[in-house]
Amino acid sequence: xxxxxxxxxxxxxxxxxxxxxxxxxxxxxxxxxxxxxxxxxxxxxxxxxxxxxxxxxxxxxxxxxxxxxxxxxxxxxxxxxxxxxxxxxxxxxxxxxxxxxxxxxxxxxxxxxxxxxxxxxxxxxxxxxxxxxxxxxxxxxxxxxxxxxxxxxxxxxxxxxxxxxxxxxxxxxxxxxxxxxxxxxxxxxxxxxxxxxxxxxxxxxxxxxxxxxxxxxxxxxxxxxxxxxxxxxxxxxxxxxxxxxxxxxxxxxxxxxxxxxxxxxxxxxxxxxxxxxxxxxxxxxxxxxxxxxxxxxxxxxxxxxxxxxxxxxxxxxx
Amino acid sequence: xxxxxxxxxxxxxxxxxxxxxxxxxxxxxxxxxxxxxxxxxxxxxxxxxxxxxxxxxxxxxxxxxxxxxxxxxxxxxxxxxxxxxxxxxxxxxxxxxxxxxxxxxxxxxxxxxxxxxxxxxxxxxxxxxxxxxxxxxxxxxxxxxxxxxxxxxxxxxxxxxxxxxxxxxxxxxxxxxxxxxxxxxxxxxxxxxxxxxxxxxxxxxxxxxxxxxxxxxxxxxxxxxxxxxxxxxxxxxxxxxxxxxxxxxxxxxxxxxxxxxxxxxxxxxxxxxxxxxxxxxxxxxxxx
Numbered sequence: 001x002x003x004x005x006x007x008x009x010x011x012x013x014x015x016x017x018x019x020x021x022x023x024x025x026x027x028x029x030x031x032x033x034x035x036x037x038x039x040x041x042x043x044x045x046x047x048x049x050x051x052x053x054x055x056x057x058x059x060x061x062x063x064x065x066x067x068x069x070x071x072x073x074x075x076x077x078x079x080x081x082x083x084x085x086x087x088x089x090x091x092x093x094x095x096x097x098x099x100x101x102x103x104x105x106x107x108x109x110x111x112x113x114x115x116x117x118x119x120x121x122x123x124x125x126x127x128x129x130x131x132x133x134x135x136x137x138x139x140x141x142x143x144x145x146x147x148x149x150x151x152x153x154x155x156x157x158x159x160x161x162x163x164x165x166x167x168x169x170x171x172x173x174x175x176x177x178x179x180x181x182x183x184x185x186x187x188x189x190x191x192x193x194x195x196x197x198x199x200x201x202x203x204x205x206x207x208x209x210x211x212x213x214x215x216x217x218x219x220x221x222x223x224x225x226x227x228x229x230x231x232x233x234x235x236x237x238x239x240x241x242x243x244x245x246x247x248x249x250x251x252x253x254x255x256x257x258x259x260x261x262x263x264x265x266x267x268x269x270x271x272x273x274x275x276x277x278x279x280x281x282x283x284x285x286x287x288x289x290x291x292x293x294x295x296x297x298x299x300x301x302x303x304x305x306x307x308x309x310x311x312x313x314x315x316x317x318x
Numbered sequence: 319x320x321x322x323x324x325x326x327x328x329x330x331x332x333x334x335x336x337x338x339x340x341x342x343x344x345x346x347x348x349x350x351x352x353x354x355x356x357x358x359x360x361x362x363x364x365x366x367x368x369x370x371x372x373x374x375x376x377x378x379x380x381x382x383x384x385x386x387x388x389x390x391x392x393x394x395x396x397x398x399x400x401x402x403x404x405x406x407x408x409x410x411x412x413x414x415x416x417x418x419x420x421x422x423x424x425x426x427x428x429x430x431x432x433x434x435x436x437x438x439x440x441x442x443x444x445x446x447x448x449x450x451x452x453x454x455x456x457x458x459x460x461x462x463x464x465x466x467x468x469x470x471x472x473x474x475x476x477x478x479x480x481x482x483x484x485x486x487x488x489x490x491x492x493x494x495x496x497x498x499x500x501x502x503x504x505x506x507x508x509x510x511x512x513x514x515x516x517x518x519x520x521x522x523x524x525x526x527x528x529x530x531x532x533x534x535x536x537x538x539x540x541x542x543x544x545x546x547x548x549x550x551x552x553x554x555x556x557x558x559x560x561x562x563x564x565x566x567x568x569x570x571x572x573x574x575x576x577x578x579x580x581x582x583x584x585x586x587x588x589x590x591x592x593x594x595x596x597x598x599x600x601x602x603x604x605x606x
Contacts, residue, residue, distance in 0.1 A: 033428030040421035047477045051454035117335045134347045137588040141556035142577030146350045160366035203596045252447035255540040298450040305442045
């Protein structure tokens with residue numbers, strides 16, 4: 001997090017006292033600054049701020065693209081209330097929470113383990129770190145393709161391996177089972193996102209002074225005590241920020257579920273909230289209702305984002 | 319030194335863990351690669367062979383032939399989608415770098431009112447999911463007749479790439495000592511000349527890393543492309559792959575080879591620029 005702008009004091013010194021100040025005939029400091037900001041601001045207002053506002057407007061209206069003769073009557077909060085009455089909506093929330101909790105927990109556990117490993121000094125350490133790049137940089141959709149192939153009931157290597165070592169007696173239909181589909185998708189997703197977590201945690205571990213570990217050893221501390229009394233407390237800010245970031249990432253999962261199931265099945269067991277939203281808006285063309293769902297997602301994400309930004313500011317800056 | 323005995327792991331535990339780590343991380347990739355160099359018959363052998371039976375490189379040439387991966391007016395859809403991905407990646411990156419760098423410099427070096435708040439809004443906006451804005455963007459592109467064009471994708475991708483560039487580059491500019499820019503000012507350069515001739519060259523490594531990260535994100539993007547594209551005028555590689563897997567009789571050899579080839583550019587770039595990746599990750603730079 002070394003290059004986060006928040007780690008630096010705003011504006012090193014008042015410009016008038018130092019060399020970069022304005023001169024006669026030049027644009028004023030503030031004018032030039034705003035001039036440089038304007039292109040970005042205009043684009044982001046157009047593609048982010050306006051759509052957010054339009055989405056809110058839509059969410060208060062009935063708009064069904066398959067029945068344009070109905071127009072777009074104002075219906076107040078009816079779309080939101082309708083969502084709250086839908087068992088399918090709540091089920092998708094439950095599925096999203098399950099995915100998010102299990103995958104972030106898995107990522108944190110494996111990420112910590114691998115970061116501890118890669119923070120040790122041994123020959124080939126850099127090569128071992130580079131191995132992470134393969135899953136990390138693999139195209140998300142290609143990751144879906146790869147796991148669809150690994151999980152294939154007839155020709156997939158997972159069934160072959162598990163039968164070879166005797167765990168399974170007969171091939172398993174991983175992607176047709178309401179329990180296993182979500183869990184193997186979590187595995188497939190975690191395989192690609194663990195490096196993300198590992199790299200963040202590793203970056204947080206590196207500045208921890210080796211002297212601390214040596215001093216602890218002199219005092220007779222075990223490896224486990226060193227981990228729980230030195231590494232974990234000093235790593236706390238980085239863990240919090242990484243978990244917040246990965247929660248934000250996991251909460252919007254869509255691509256891999258689309259590739260592995262096509263429809264959020266079986267029996268909607270992998271229909272997370274973004275998939276539910278996609279269905280309503282772009283398969284059934286309920287734009288008003290879809291906009292309401294997307295605003296609910298946005299509101300929840302904004303809470304997560306505010307938590308993340310606050311953690312970044314209070315925990316990492318010091 | 320404590321390091322000889324290990325910081326937190328005994329050499330034995332370390333070796334065991336290293337084995338687990340390497341198997342977990344590399345086995346699926348090795349399996350992917352092995353699957354790309356086999357004939358379809360060899361892939362569909364039962365029981366599954368852990369060592370390839372018939373090795374061939376023909377997948378790597380077949381995939382560019384029209385019929386093998388799905389055809390579109392006589393051309394390979396894989397090739398068409400690669401071309402589309404390349405165009406949209408380069409144009410989005412150029413737009414984002416231009417808009418983002420200008421704004422980032424202003425944030426870093428000028429007295430902008432409410433600077434911190436604005437920067438945090440920028441950071442927050444790049445973490446918003448695509449579903450937050452996709453319905454209005456769809457309406458917008460529809461009324462502007464931009465659906466199924468690469469321009470619509472480039473525009474949609476600015477929503478995450480521009481804020482990312484602003485956030486990372488603002489930090490980078492602030493980390494550069496201000497003295498060189500002060501010296502240029504004393505020599506009579508205007509503020510804008512100082513930016514272009516002094517600050518930009520000094521920021522070159524940061525600009526490069528940021529551009530690479532932006533390219534990785536755009537190359538990988540799926541959701542916007544799924545909604546906004548409908549023909550091979552604009553379908554990108556992730557869409558082509560997802561469509562191919564949806565067919566009734568999947569040609570697994572073509573599919574895994576397509577996924578592997580499409581992932582090679584990001585993998586190679588990331589290996590070369592490994593040390594720049596972490597700073598991008600910390601800003602939430604990867605769309606999960």
